[in-house]
Amino acid sequence: MTVRRLAEIQPESFAFTPENDAFARNEIAKYPPGRQASAVIALLWRAQQQSGYWLPRPAIEKVAEMLALPVMRVLEVATFYTMFNLSPVGRHHVQLCGTTPCMLCGAEAIKEVCRSVIGNERHVTADGAFSWVEVECLGACCNAPMVQINDDYYEDLTPESFAKLLDDLAAGRPVRTGSQTGRVGSEPTGGLTSLTTLYGVDGHSGPGVAGAAPAANDDAPAVLSPEGDGAVEARAVAEEADIKATLATLPKDATAEQKANAVGKRPAGLPAPRGVVGDDLQRIKGIGPTNEQRLRELGIFHFDQIAGWTREEIRWVGTYLSFPGRIDREQWVGQAANLAAGGVGLKDVGVQTPDKT
Ligand code: FES
Numbered sequence: 001m002t003v004r005r006l007a008e009i010q011p012e013s014f015a016f017t018p019e020n021d022a023f024a025r026n027e028i029a030k031y032p033p034g035r036q037a038s039a040v041i042a043l044l045w046r047a048q049q050q051s052g053y054w055l056p057r058p059a060i061e062k063v064a065e066m067l068a069l070p071v072m073r074v075l076e077v078a079t080f081y082t083m084f085n086l087s088p089v090g091r092h093h094v095q096l097c098g099t100t101p102c103m104l105c106g107a108e109a110i111k112e113v114c115r116s117v118i119g120n121e122r123h124v125t126a127d128g129a130f131s132w133v134e135v136e137c138l139g140a141c142c143n144a145p146m147v148q149i150n151d152d153y154y155e156d157l158t159p160e161s162f163a164k165l166l167d168d169l170a171a172g173r174p175v176r177t178g179s180q181t182g183r184v185g186s187e188p189t190g191g192l193t194s195l196t197t198l199y200g201v202d203g204h205s206g207p208g209v210a211g212a213a214p215a216a217n218d219d220a221p222a223v224l225s226p227e228g229d230g231a232v233e234a235r236a237v238a239e240e241a242d243i244k245a246t247l248a249t250l251p252k253d254a255t256a257e258q259k260a261n262a263v264g265k266r267p268a269g270l271p272a273p274r275g276v277v278g279d280d281l282q283r284i285k286g287i288g289p290t291n292e293q294r295l296r297e298l299g300i301f302h303f304d305q306i307a308g309w310t311r312e313e314i315r316w317v318g319t320y321l322s323f324p325g326r327i328d329r330e331q332w333v334g335q336a337a338n339l340a341a342g343g344v345g346l347k348d349v350g351v352q353t354p355d356k357t
Contacts, residue, residue: 004079006057007087014058019255020046024066036067040077043067044084050253053093053150054085082135090124090131092169095148099137105144109159117166129170142186143179151322152177156189172248174241177325182233184329233329240325243315256320263324264316267309269299279303283339285346286330291321306336 016024023046027039040063047059055078064074078084085093096114098107114121114132124131140146143155147162154165156179168175183189243263247254250262260266278301281292298317300306309317314333318324327333335345 004082004086007054010057012058014047014051014056014062016047016062017050017253020050028066037069037073040067040069040074041081044074044078048084052088052252054088082133085133087122088124090118090129092130092149092166094118094130094132094166095135095138096132097136097138097140097144097146097148098134099141101137101141102144102146106158107145110145110147110157110162113159113162113166117163130166143183155179156181156183172245174237174244176237177240177323178329236325236328239315239328243319243324247319256322260316260320263319264314265310265312266316266320267298267300267305267313270301270305271299273301277301279339281306283345284330284332284335286326286332294321303336303340306332307340309333 015021024039024043027042028036031038043063043066044055044060047063048055051059060074060078061071063069064071067074079086082095094114096107096111098111111134118125118130118132121133122131135148138146138148138153140153140155145157146153146155147157148154149165149169154162154175154177157165158180161180165175165180181189246263247259250259254262257266278296281287281295281300281303282289284303284306287295295301295306295317298320300317314327315324318327331346339345
């Protein structure tokens with residue numbers, strides 16, 4: 001860990017946009033009286049997003065004011081966590097994991113690419129496109145070496161694939177997030193070694209998960225495979241690129257909903273779950289506690305709702321949740337159709353992909 005200082009040049013003031021201000025006040029209200037300081041990371045993160053992925057001093061002071069904390073307490077948090085950038089960064093900010101598993105799998109060579117293409121650590125390229133910093137473990141050790149660029153992970157890197165990735169980003173070409181070798185989650189690099197009979201001997205085009213039901217829309221993958229399918233992956237890559245191209249035309253401070261509205265159509269939600277609680281959406285591989293909560297906030301409580309998503313709705317939800325393409329890759333719609341019919345999802349049959357969110 002190196003010394004982390006605030007940027008020498010600072011804006012004069014900072015104010016949350018009305019939407020971000022509402023978000024901040026909602027976060028603060030989640031904590032019992034006297035514990036509002038617990039919202040500090042959420043507020044700093046939103047302030048950073050609003051400020052072009054770095055934290056100006058006035059933003060830190062604003063957060064301290066909202067939480068009734070001494071500025072020093074908020075500074076301690078902002079300077080401790082490397083997720084907070086204390087000076088301006090490039091439009092593509094690379095966080096390179098240099099911790100032991102990544103280091104043993106070739107992070108040093110990736111670092112050399114950063115140095116040769118971008119320059120020294122924390123340097124922002126003249127065109128403002130890139131900057132990089134070395135960070136501690138980002139929790140994707142199984143797919144080492146890896147980097148995070150803005151909000152996306154890029155895993156199973158080689159110096160060649162990483163250089164190409166930077167080249168594609170610079171040129172505005174579509175890039176693939178996640179594993180650069182195509183493996184799903186942290187599955188074995190050589191393909192499945194167990195549970196292969198569930199999907200047929202080749203592990204790609206088997207009969208689907210037991211109990212599978214056709215998905216409710218024609219676009220959805222009705223047959224699940226642990227590695228996805230080439231057509232689904234190709235569509236995910238193309239769609240991700242298409243969505244990112246549209247999002248690039250929006251103002252930098254566009255809200256998640258504005259972004260989603262620009263690329264798709266919000267699915268109809270329910271005012272409340274049918275019955276006391278809804279379905280356990282976390283049975284769908286790819287949905288963790290955070291995404292389940294966000295889906296519930298959209299009125300999505302049941303497998304059959306997800307199973308019925310149209311292409312426009314998949315685009316909307318994927319963009320709203322900040323991961324266009326992932327719903328296809330992880331086959332949420334197909335899994336939901338199976339689960340709605342009383343069958344199982346990929347998580348139930350042991351396809352081990354830890355949910356990040
Ligand atoms: S060591 Fe690199 S992600 Fe964990």
